[in-house]
Amino acid sequence: MSVVEKAIQKLRTEKRSIGAPGEASAAPSTDAAPVRPEPGAPRGSGSRAPASGIILDRAALRAAGLLPPDEESGVLAREYRKIKRPLVARAIGRGVPRAANGHLIMIASAVPGEGKTFTALNLALSLAIEKDVRVLLVDADVVKPQLSREFGLQGAPGLLDALHDPSIDPASLVHPTDVPTLAFMPAGRGAEEATEFLSSARMQEIAAALGEGDGARIVVLDSPPLLHTTESIALSHVVGQIVVVVRAESTPQPVLLDALKALGNHPAISLVLNQSRSGGTSGYYYGYGVEGADATAVPTQQ
Ligand SMILES: Nc1ncnc2c1ncn2[C@@H]1O[C@H](COP(=O)(O)OP(=O)(O)OP(=O)(O)O)[C@@H](O)[C@H]1O
Ligand SMILES: [Mg+2]
Numbered sequence: 001m002s003v004v005e006k007a008i009q010k011l012r013t014e015k016r017s018i019g020a021p022g023e024a025s026a027a028p029s030t031d032a033a034p035v036r037p038e039p040g041a042p043r044g045s046g047s048r049a050p051a052s053g054i055i056l057d058r059a060a061l062r063a064a065g066l067l068p069p070d071e072e073s074g075v076l077a078r079e080y081r082k083i084k085r086p087l088v089a090r091a092i093g094r095g096v097p098r099a100a101n102g103h104l105i106m107i108a109s110a111v112p113g114e115g116k117t118f119t120a121l122n123l124a125l126s127l128a129i130e131k132d133v134r135v136l137l138v139d140a141d142v143v144k145p146q147l148s149r150e151f152g153l154q155g156a157p158g159l160l161d162a163l164h165d166p167s168i169d170p171a172s173l174v175h176p177t178d179v180p181t182l183a184f185m186p187a188g189r190g191a192e193e194a195t196e197f198l199s200s201a202r203m204q205e206i207a208a209a210l211g212e213g214d215g216a217r218i219v220v221l222d223s224p225p226l227l228h229t230t231e232s233i234a235l236s237h238v239v240g241q242i243v244v245v246v247r248a249e250s251t252p253q254p255v256l257l258d259a260l261k262a263l264g265n266h267p268a269i270s271l272v273l274n275q276s277r278s279g280g281t282s283g284y285y286y287g288y289g290v291e292g293a294d295a296t297a298v299p300t301q302q
Helices: 003-013 058-063 070-092 116-127 146-150 159-164 194-198 201-211 231-236 253-262
Strands: 104-108 134-139 182-185 217-222 241-247 269-274 286-290
Touching (some): 070 269, 104 116, 104 231, 116 134, 116 269, 159 194, 194 231, 201 217
Parallel strands (some): 134 182, 134 217, 241 269
Antiparallel strands (some): 269 286
């Protein structure tokens, strides 16, 4: 049985999934910088984006379903700690050889609504407390730029603008946040022909630039669903690691297999089972790796 098949089998044996979104998880509350409301600043539903940087409005992000309720924060923090460990190792070469472009981590899923944006934000927050690591969260979901909207930066210049216009310095599109080690790049404008742009040499150039100048910068990219769009596949060729989010008891096995096939021979794919109760003491998340060339793994919970 292949590693992928084993992983799928694990998915199938999951017994209980969490009901409504928002019930299931917890955010790394210790990761969180305090909310500093800034009256009068322009705002999205989940944050404010004043010139000085984005101030994460955790209450609004929670209300938008992108952060879990306070009471679940400890559990989620523990789960993300396990999930991020192998990702960081490969990204910056901590204890293992550094993966090619391993610092570029794409959060993907087969179909919409599996928890990509939730995972991208919570993983980025968790990574941001790692020692000697800086994190750039990129809204590469150019089809549905939810993070840009929640951060009050919908329609602001971002990734797409840099792709369209080689004279734009990608660094100029990066916004600091009130978490000192976390920055954000919005999706930008001009989604037409995004697939071609995302697979272009310019995208490679931007990806290289995003990791530059900061030896330990990890870039987390939210993305559109693999089977519903072509943009994600284009993006997958640029990144060094892919986290495929699978919603427990929701995604049919053949659909997940199709998505994994679409990713081809990518050497570093990990699966995260989202909104599941089985598999560990905390009972909320259960992650495991799918092997590519070697064992990249989101570790099991116990
Ligand atoms: N672990 C979780 N705990 C609680 N709620 C969650 C969890 N993961 C996702 N959700 C909820 O599920 C819904 C879908 O999540 P999210 O928007 O992150 O999915 P997505 O894969 O980004 O969707 P799309 O493809 O439409 O962009 C949201 O309402 C979110 O709040
Ligand atoms: Mg999303």
